[in-house]
Amino acid sequence: xxxxxxxxxxxxxxxxxxxxxxxxxxxxxxxxxxxxxxxxxxxxxxxxxxxxxxxxxxxxxxxxxxxxxxxxxxxxxxxxxxxxxxxxxxxxxxxxxxxxxxxxxxxxxxxxxxxxxxxxxxxxxxxxxxxxxxxxxxxxxxxxxxxxxxxxxxxxxxxxxxxxxxxxxxxxxxxxxxxxxxxxxxxxxxxxxxxxxxxxxxxxxxxxxxxxxxxxxxxxxxxxxxxxxxxxxxxxxxxxxxxxxxxxxxxxxxxxxxxxxxxxxxxxxxxxx
Amino acid sequence: xxxxxxxxxxxxxxxxxxxxxxxxxxxxxxxxxxxxxxxxxxxxxxxxxxxxxxxxxxxxxxxxxxxxxxxxxxxxxxxxxxxxxxxxxxxxxxxxxxxxxxxxxxxxxxxxxxxxxxxxxxxxxxxxxxxxxxxxxxxxxxxxxxxxxxxxxxxxxxxxxxxxxxxxxxxxxxxxxxxxxxxxxxxxxxxxxxxxxxxxxxxxxxxxxxxxxxxxxxxxxxxx
Numbered sequence: 490x491x492x493x494x495x496x497x498x499x500x501x502x503x504x505x506x507x508x509x510x511x512x513x514x515x516x517x518x519x520x521x522x523x524x525x526x527x528x529x530x531x532x533x534x535x536x537x538x539x540x541x542x543x544x545x546x547x548x549x550x551x552x553x554x555x556x557x558x559x560x561x562x563x564x565x566x567x568x569x570x571x572x573x574x575x576x577x578x579x580x581x582x583x584x585x586x587x588x589x590x591x592x593x594x595x596x597x598x599x600x601x602x603x604x605x606x607x608x609x610x611x612x613x614x615x616x617x618x619x620x621x622x623x624x625x626x627x628x629x630x631x632x633x634x635x636x637x638x639x640x641x642x643x644x645x646x647x648x649x650x651x652x653x654x655x656x657x658x659x660x661x662x663x664x665x666x667x668x669x670x671x672x673x674x675x676x677x678x679x680x681x682x683x684x685x686x687x688x689x690x691x692x693x694x695x696x697x698x699x700x701x702x703x704x705x706x707x708x709x710x711x712x713x714x715x716x717x718x719x720x721x722x723x724x725x726x727x728x729x730x731x732x733x734x735x736x737x738x739x740x741x742x743x744x745x746x747x748x749x750x751x752x753x754x755x756x757x758x759x760x761x762x
Numbered sequence: 763x764x765x766x767x768x769x770x771x772x773x774x775x776x777x778x779x780x781x782x783x784x785x786x787x788x789x790x791x792x793x794x795x796x797x798x799x800x801x802x803x804x805x806x807x808x809x810x811x812x813x814x815x816x817x818x819x820x821x822x823x824x825x826x827x828x829x830x831x832x833x834x835x836x837x838x839x840x841x842x843x844x845x846x847x848x849x850x851x852x853x854x855x856x857x858x859x860x861x862x863x864x865x866x867x868x869x870x871x872x873x874x875x876x877x878x879x880x881x882x883x884x885x886x887x888x889x890x891x892x893x894x895x896x897x898x899x900x901x902x903x904x905x906x907x908x909x910x911x912x913x914x915x916x917x918x919x920x921x922x923x924x925x926x927x928x929x930x931x932x933x934x935x936x937x938x939x940x941x942x943x944x945x946x947x948x949x950x951x952x953x954x955x956x957x958x959x960x961x962x963x964x965x966x967x968x969x970x971x972x973x974x975x976x977x978x979x980x981x982x983x984x985x986x
Contacts, residue, residue: 587880603949
């Protein structure tokens with residue numbers, strides 16, 4: 490279980506905090522969605538949850554980040570990485586840049602951790618299978634589509650055998666085909682019981698895979714609830730978040746039928762006169 | 763003093779024959795052509811400006827080509843060709859990635875190996891990026907063809923997007939690497955090592971012995 494207890498975080502050099510008093514719990518096997526407009530603090534939340542902030546990028550953290558109730562403050566990044574893995578938007582910058590094949594790319598994490606070779610091979614193959622990209626194993630990662638690269642990046646995270654996966658808008662820079670590819674893969678991971686913290690603008694993806702969703706605004710949690718209820722909440726649009734297409738369709742259908750009823754009423758009225 | 767036969771013989775044995783065996787002789791020749799301009803300049807400078815030459819071959823106004831200058835120029839030429847040929851042969855026959863993996867297996871630090879590997883792979887990526895940006899800027903009317911001056915000016919608008927773009931990515935890349943345990947101290951697990959047959963090992967030792975023989979012979983005053 491990953492817990493953020495009253496966490497505030499301010500980037501190095503920033504005058505005001507980007508995350509304000511956030512308390513959050515990601516249970517094992519849970520898929521938790523995070524919505525919010527740009528600059529609402531989604532990425533910052535991901536960086537803090539993964540341990541990169543403040544370990545790698547500096548800044549000031551107040552509050553505690555706990556793994557199974559234990560404070561992570563003293564642990565170095567490579568020790569946190571095996572518990573919480575994080576993926577980013579840009580598929581290109583997440584690849585190691587030193588692997589000539591997808592297989593090596595996926596194996597990069599466990600190789601860094603000094604995991605024994607047979608275990609590296611087992612994890613790499615399991616990760617490739619989990620994302621159904623076994624057939625890409627011998628390809629050059631630089632020569633893949635954005636969506637495929639993102640799958641390879643996520644497989645590289647799975648190979649770390651993390652307990653929790655943090656994904657910061659994994660489909661933001663992908664075309665519709667790539668988005669579908671990654672969404673299906675995340676759905677499969679979610680169904681397999683991986684615990685995932687998923688920040689996304691694309692609420693359709695959240696509606697499909699999340700059990701619970703929190704909404705951020707100005708660095709703080711403003712709404713929290715079951716995915717179905719929260720994503721249908723009309724206040725979401727006020728936060729600058731587009732509701733899932735199913736919800737929009739329902740709204741559209743309602744307004745169309747209301748308009749139709751009104752026009753019927755008018756014509757009945759006209760006949761009456 | 764000096765001579766060209768020694769280096770020539772060495773180049774034949776250590777470069778031309780192996781290149782032929784590896785079937786890269788033609789590519790080696792073509793790549794060596796890239797050196798023609800610096801070689802021509804060095805030949806001319808040595809030929810005309812060698813100090814203390816007496817046997818005059820040719821006079822061109824204030825400068826004189828001497829036989830001593832010619833001998834020296836040729837000596838330098840074969841040396842440059844031998845060095846450049848050896849390096850080119852290495853790159854034509856060895857995948858840089860294999861080389862770095864082997865270095866890491868032999869104990870260089872994972873960070874040094876990463877830097878070496880990443881630079882090898884980053885250069886083609888940056889070339890490709892520069893190509894894309896050039897194409898995009900041309901599509902918007904930037905002139906990148908024509909006279910040398912024009913092309914030189916065309917490079918300037920590339921500097922921002924290519925260089926600064928790469929620098930801007932550094933933080934993201936750093937985070938992604940650290941999130942994958944890159945900063946863990948100690949040795950990494952290596953997945954594979956390049957094949958190294960007994961014959962290759964033998965050849966390597968033979969080369970080391972040959973190198974020692976050459977150095978000792980040279981120090982003993984034997985020249986060719």
